[in-house]
Amino acid sequence: MQRMGSILGIKPEAIAEYKRLHAAVWPEVLDKIADCNIKNYSIFLREPENLLFAYFEYHGTDFAADSAKMAADPKTQEWWAINMPLQVPLATVKEGDWWATTEEVFHVD
Template identity: 65%
Template sequence: MQRMGMVIGLQPGKIEEYKRLHAAVWPEIIDLISRCNVKNYSIFLKEPENMLFGYWEYHGTDFEADMAKMAADPKNQEWWSFCIPCQKPFETRQEGEWWAMMEQVFHMD
């Protein structure tokens, strides 16, 4: 299992829309995330900075393949068509990232 943290900004005028979307995530999206070997997924919002922090646990063996499967799914592409306009990625993210991945520096069981 691999613990993963990531951050992204949230457009100031889109906070309520993003909260509304995530208060009722489509069942197909939840199922897809599970089929891509992601568990214990949470997103937190820090205001007034409008920063989202995401955390999940990856339980698969081929992260790139699972993320490609997730990205290629038509229902997920539709979901992202609502979510992506709400987000404001960090300029310092790595090439190919939308959410900026973070290095885990501590964990306590």
């Protein structure tokens, strides 16, 4: 199992809509997350900085392949098309990335 964290900005005027959408994530999107070996997925909001922090646990063996499978899913693409305009990538994100990855520096069970 691999723990993963990412950060992304959100437009202040989009916070209420983002919360509304995530209060009722489409079942097909939740199924695809599980199908791609992702468990214990949470997104946290930090205001007033308007940052989203995502945490999940990856239980597969090929994260790149599972990420590609998720990205190829039409329902997930539709979900992202609705949510991405609400978000703001960090200025330092790598080209081609949306969420900025983070380094785990501490963990205790």
